[in-house]
Amino acid sequence: MKARVHVTLKPGVLDPQGKAIANALHGLGYAEAGEVRLGKYIELDVDAADAATARSRVAEMCERLLANTVVENYAIEIAD
């Protein structure tokens, strides 16, 4: 099955790339754009018996490698 992982910086952690994007959007005239945060999207196929098992294995992958939990949060979606 397919796992989709979103890795984002924790609230309060400075995101200079997000700030640069926000400035560019303002430069284009999008004054309504507020704070911008840049994250990572990781898609992977997981060979697992069921969605719950896949989720728990991917959570382990996030803790060990995909996210640095000192500064990043992660969210996992599992789809067939």
Next chain:
Amino acid sequence: MDAAVIVFPGSNCDRDVAVSVEAALGRAPHMVWHRADELPKVDLIVLPGGFSYGDYLRSGAIAANSPIMAQVKAAAAKGTRVLAICNGFQIAIEAGLLPGALMTNAGLKFVCRDVLLKVERNDTPFTAGYEQGAVVRFPVAHHQGNYFADDETLARIEGEGLVAFRYVDAGGNPTGAANPNGSARNIAGVYNEARNVMGLMPHPERLADPALGGTDGAQMFRSLLGGLS
């Protein structure tokens, strides 16, 4: 005394470090490929700078899971000295050997220049050759050297004296202008609790020979490898 330099795919300061180690030690260090599952018995392990695994995912994240790192962590736990420079610092942090995280530089630019650093304490094996509070010059060359830790961790590492080096001006003051990357509290390098592991973003090996324009970095290798009498 014996030393090992761990070589990852993408390390590019490994030979510079080996030259500095050899100059201080009188013989060449073991060069250990990251896939090795055994580490020679050594007194010092160096994690050198470079771009391990092309910095994919996060700087140092993939290298931190290389087979040799289990041996490096076991040796560090037993008290072997580990010097982690630049990408090596990123690897050591990702491996959990040192506290905090290294983020993209606040200015979003790769910085490559000399900086001034204050030696926060000289009672460690890494800094015994420096005067207490000395201001030294080392080069930096990095894109992700912005030291970050939460307030609780910062308070703890300050309280326990685990800050090794700070970016400062010529007067020794940690000003914003002296900070090349936005690091929290101008932190350029930190120790682990036992002070046998030290990581720093600046490169001591790049100013460790008069031919390079300075020798401030050589003191660190001499301190570590017993060349100071």
